[in-house]
Amino acid sequence: MIILTKKNWALAINNLKKKDKILKKIINKYKSERITSKKNAFYTLTKSITGQQISVKAANSIWNKFERKIKKINPSSILKIKKIEIKKCGFSEQKIKYIFNVANFFKKNKNIEKKWKKMDEEKVLLDLIKIKGIGSWTAEMFLIFYLLRPNIFPIKDLGLHKAISINYKTKYPLKELEIKKFKRKWNPWATVATWYLWRILDTEPVKY
Helix, strand or coil, X not given: CCCCCHHHHHHHHHHHHHHXXXXXXXXXXXXXXXXXXXXXXXXHHHXXXXXXXXXXXXXXXXXXXXXXXXXXXXXXXXXXXXXXXXXXXXXXXXXXXXXXHHHHHHHHCCCHHHHHHHCCHHHHHHHHCCCCCCCHHHHHHHHHHCCCCCCCCCCCCHHHHHHHHHHHCCCXXXXXXXXXXXXXXXXXXXXXXXXXXXHCCCCCCCXX
């Protein structure tokens, strides 16, 4: 299974710079940066839930309060704490339920991470969306930031639409056919292209 190691990241940026002059300029601004995994599946999924349908800045603010309160982000810690304490960090009732759903799932499926590392993207995605609260976007963040899969392209991500619109002078949000052209253009390194486009939107790199 191909993942985004340091070596593969270098291969990806060389390939993308040859294909895309606009992306080449963006890549050259952030030469020393790349995606790294927290190597904690539960952490990545929980933080991705935090980021659902809100800005990166708002999500980071909520998450920082959450980390200070919880200390260790793992299923056991979550299941021990009262929901009202999580709500004080800024989570909605719905997202709190989602986080507890994920915690219970991990409690019942102890070795699931090893299984996911050996599975292709579609099968992992199908596994994840069975957990209430995890849709395609959250599953894609997991494939990108935990499993480091190289060719994930979150078509519905509005941050990605915004970045493409700004840099490629297209209407926002992009039509599905138009954004799929970019996916084909950046194949087989769509994850890397996506990350660089996110990177220019925020002062801090996106991390899940």
